[in-house]
Amino acid sequence: MDSDNVQKNLPVFSKEFLEEHYRLYPAAHQNKIKEIEARMLKADTTIVNPTYCHLRSLKKEHTYALNSVKLHEYFFGNISTEKDSLPSPELLNMMELHFGSIQEWEKQFFALAMCSRGWVLLGFDLDDGVLRNFFSDNHPEGVWSVLPLLVLDVFEHAYCAASPSRSVYIQEFIKCVKWEAVNRRLNVANEVYKKINEIM
Ligand SMILES: [Fe+2]
Known part of the structure; x- marks a missing residue:
């Protein structure tokens, strides 16, 4: 870990x-x-x-x-409190393209985290190259061909014993995102997507 x-x-x-x-x-x-x-x-x-x-x-x-x-x-x-990393220009561009802005992405991500029973994530769909937010109530739920870029655990075990509420936990998580890890995952996803399209 x-x-x-x-x-x-x-x-x-x-x-x-x-x-x-x-x-x-x-x-x-x-x-x-x-x-x-x-x-x-x-x-x-x-x-x-x-x-x-x-x-x-x-x-x-x-x-x-x-x-x-x-x-x-x-x-x-994708957790850190170093706060020395930021979303890359590539990630910001893709967020703007697929969500309108990083603020709109965050608004939707936060809302999904509030209504999921287990996980919320930002993913890169390798079938069409689109960034989407997803949630799942249980580990086995998910969409095929999606590479996770940013993942948040919202099961009660992840925060109930140490956080006053789920909303405070999610807000704190957003401040603790290790963006350099997300940027790296996006680079990998973009490379894989390019390769798939060259081959297919
Ligand atoms: Fe967990």
Whole structure:
């Protein structure tokens, strides 16, 4: 987890709180992924059913744990209170193109974070090169071919024990965004999108 730069600010973004969050969720889910993958190798593939079977249950929880780890890694990777990084000109241009302005993007992102039960994210859709905000109530929900650029965990476990309210937590998160990580992810997404269009 990249939390070394996170200073004590709102307790929810303290190194200690984030490390505990990491231990209880993605780290625990990483162990479960290994366990499920080992069990899947031995699962009976002859007794299968779309309502219930052992293989189906294993695969469902495998997707849950895998997406939990991926989303948490993005989330921890885009937090910092150094406040020395800013959105790149490329990111600002794309926000203006797809949202009208960074202020409009933030307004929508904030509102989605207030009504999501789990995650909110800014993503780059590799099918059409458009930036969109998304939310999901649970780890397995999401849209295919979208690369996450900025991810926020709004499950209660992420803030209830250390923040007076969800809105304060989201406001604090916006101040703690590690924009250099978001800029880097956007560069990667743009390169991948260009390559896909060259090949396809
Ligand atoms: Fe979490």
